Amino acid sequence: MSKSNNFYSPLIIALLSGVLMGLTVAPFGAWFLAWFALAPLWVLIFNPAYKPKLFRLQLAGVWGLGYYGATLSWITGLHPLTWMGVPWLSSIAIALFAWTFVTLWGTLLAMSWATSFFWISQKLTTSSLTPIFRVLIGTTLWCVLEHIWTNGPLWWSSLSYTQSPHNLVILHLGQYSGASAVTASIVAINGLIAEVWIKTRKNSKSNKYYFIPLSLFIILHLIGFNLYNQPLVKTQEAAIKIGIVQGNIPNRIKFDYYGLRRAIEGYTTGYLKLVDQGVDAVLTPEGALPFFSRDILDSSLVAAVKQKGIVAWIGGFAERPNSNTYANSLFTFTKDGKIYSHFEKSKLVPLGEYVPFEEILGKLIRRLSPVTARQVPGSRNQIFDTPFGRVIAGICYESAFPEQFRRQAYAGGEFIITASNNDPYSQAMQMQHHALDTMRAIETDRWAARATNTGLSAFVDPHGKTLWISGHNTYETHAETIYRRQTQTLYTRWGDWLTPLLTILSILALISCRLGGATAQPNKT
Template structure:
């Protein structure tokens, strides 16, 4: 009897120990999920300022216990929680039967996309955690510096590749436009650095909450009160307030609107479901909706009309025979038309400028293609697998990385769909003289949260470059945004709409446009210096 009881107690103890060993991973996963809730559809942006704290505490307290398992799992689960929730809209591409992909292979492709990007996020967070523990040492200030620098460095590295979307910075857009204005200083990594640093200081305040190691005895008079002061929490509060003051200063600057720089732009949201676009009926409806929308806006006295990505799903050589181009020739109002360009045996997704005579005067080719949807990433590794799952043949190619887009109204900053997530695309064009943003997208194959996140990305790009932005989409959300990120108008979702708004051409250059992301190299350099000094002292 005693043996049975002791055996049962041993099993219970073992289960309890197993649960305790899993607890850090579960807490990290939960805090990562909280970070994922900061973006659409929930938009709980305030959580971004505390959601890294549990992970930070876990990896540092676990490092002090010699009998603990490796530190990688908690950070890995945090990354999966954040990116998995934030990018759940990827699952909206299923089913892809309208593309000819059977239901089960469509589900497999969808889960692969979502799972792969979530795991990749977990890998990056694992690297981040390992660097903090390895290099941070026992100095909390140095840990915050290194943690902030490495996070920004990893986001820069990730955004240089093809699979980028969910930076920490976009957790604040569009709700916290004040802090998003920090992007004018050194791009989105400025906002990312702010979020990580504040989280790190709060976490260090929790870790060092006992014993007031941070309270310095200025004098005997003040030493007693300071005993209850946590300098890391004070620093976190001060940093948060200071950064918002800086952002508010940038946000409060007036926007000049000289009459000679005014440009009245019209947008047509055609609302053609993707499942119809490839059919003759879909093309007929596209021609009808975009031609009628163009004529309506031309009668309202607009200077130009912007259409979405792939508004007319035909090749450039066939555009001149369409009713839309005929309307351009009749009305003499400039049009930016989304269609397919040609490059040898391949094609590009392109935006064409038709002047008042109905002639093509410029063309911009999409240079950042959607992985799996428009090309196969790591084709040498996964190409065979994807091709077995899908009968589609990919012939799409990206545009060159250094394009400029001249229009009858001056040079524009052009962006097609997925490119909104890549701030360097906009910065480069703004530095080259781009005076306003034209964003042309088709988000019809995703859930409603994705177009709203897409709009949040475009808001960040408008703020960072200090430019007015016109955004045309197929099914929503189309919008006009001013240089302070304020949405002047936004369409409904899955609706046919036309709208005209006056935007203004600008030639200002923010610090970010002139210098690029200078903050990340600076933080990395200071981290290396701090680590070296600490080693010398030790």
């Protein structure tokens, strides 16, 4: 084989491996690929034939491009932005830049993992348990890095969400330690497959060890299956019938006269229709009425709330006093026509709701929001009390950050409501967003209602089962009964305790290897 082939073949394998991992989410949903799609990269990293350490960085880089590039390709749906006054070519450039930026941000995680993993693994060469320790440390590193990325401003594609909303059984491990429990399971299985493969190449009799990853896969699913089959208590006292209005107001018309009129009429009509169906409350999407709260108070929708006396959660903007800023919010309106409470979005979308490195990128993007004021994030420690008790709330992008929901569940939130505007993105993105909300419902053991502008609105039970889901780019209303719950999962009480535990075990493994190496050294002389 030529030197050129020796260089490009592993890169192609790594890229294809990453693409396979990317096929696990919508629009393909091949979730089962996640259980072995990382293994080829693992094998390549530890191939002794690849001498330059930099080459391992390249392998992880192309794997990351394959995975994150595939899962986040929906971002190109930003184009066209001509409705915002952006020229056609500039619109294409902005969409490609956004896709490239977020893909590289995710790729950096994979590269950080491969580099640190390979360096640390060199400390294990003296241990007879190197494969097991290596799986432990590789799993720990990925969980630690995902934890770091989750606490940053830009996050979406955890390995855990490759299983949602299809493999609900394994997602129930999230009730123990959140998304990290699912991510750790996926990485560990991949690592065991890779280590057996490496051992098999040295000794063909090692094929028998494939029972180890298979056994772990079965055990983890049996644990999840037990949680999945726990009965859901439904009492009349805890029941609440919620109606959803999916307004289907495209962003390109949302802020002109026709769009505003269509929004007001559509949400008012939908509210009245749902009230006639006997709902207790009506939920609208993010920015359903794109006004400041003082203007929403004068709308026909709030007039209908005063007339009918049924609570409405209305998406709009909370104006900050004495400043030219506002917060994307969800308002609780009651029968007196006043705002009972409101929840402010705390996780803003980079390039969509604020401009990172604004001094540089602000010159490229003339205007990101038709509202003249500047959007600011809400507090991270909000409590959302309503006439139905305390609620767990999330607005759009926040669905990707599980700690937002865990904290509110721990504070007494009894059910989840999320409001999103996923226009102009494709149905694939909307399905990925639904997958994230499904995970949040399972982790907190809560019923969830999610209202979106153009799709896919849905109701989800605490086991992650979708009770109803809307279409894409359609105007719809739907009512469903959900139930308030006060249960506290292990994850709700303790948060992500698994990652620190894995970190401690990995440190102990490294110490054990170093001590073993020091003991063995005199025997070699």
